[in-house]
């Protein structure tokens with residue numbers, strides 16, 4: 001291949017992945033929209049609905065990149081607050097935007113975005129400023145395989161389109177288990193195996209033929225997008241990944257296919 005990723009030994013995968021995301025960081029959000037026709041937004045919205053955070057939820061979003069999941073977490077809680085406030089009478093203290101009273105929902109909840117790549121985090125921070133989320137998100141540079149976080153720290157751990165980029169999936173899962181509090185939930189959104197033969201054929205054509213070309217045209221980078229396509233093919237299928245999650249210690253593990261398995265949501269609890 002152009003990037004030689006299929007033959008790249010495991011020891012240098014981390015380095016190569018770092019290079020890929022440093023190259024694409026500035027164009028990452030645009031490319032996601034272009035490549036998926038905006039569908040990644042719907043998947044991420046749905047992912048957050050499935051997590052269903054409540055007031056006080058402490059979330060860590062690993063391989064969180066430019067903050068898509070973190071911002072959805074905050075909007076979800078914000079909307080919850082907005083609808084709660086419908087029943088509140090006039091005269092209560094409102095936040096500076098003045099739209100609705102600010103309870104404790106957002107104050108008690110928090111999200112940490114952890115990513116190995118500073119360039120991705122920097123884009124995320126700029127987005128947070130533009131969205132006015134500066135106080136509600138913390139940004140942490142760290143490797144999913146050895147998180148710089150104490151045991152039993154979070155209520156929820158999410159990882160979206162990130163785990164396939166790591167070198168040792170088993171280590172990532174063990175770390176997820178370690179940093180979650182007892183009762184905490186692990187949720188992963190990732191590309192997976194397409195279940196319909198016809199769709200798989202179309203999807204393969206699309207991803208191998210079209211995505212690297214789009215990468216070249218939109219982001220000026222063929223190789224990074226070629227890598228992204230290859231990494232999807234190599235990631236374990238739904239059942240196999242569910243088994244790995246169980247092996248890391250999680251219970252009540254299940255998964256749900258999105259668009260016939262183009263992506264899947266896996267979930268498990270530290271019980």
Ligand code: SAM
Nearest residue numbers: 021063064065115116117120143144160162165
């Ligand atoms: N979660 C974001 C989203 O859904 O838009 C970003 C996903 S992006 C495809 C993958 C991210 O994983 C990149 O930001 C990359 O830097 C990060 N990543 C890759 N390997 C990692 C590792 N070992 N630890 C933490 N982050 C990693």
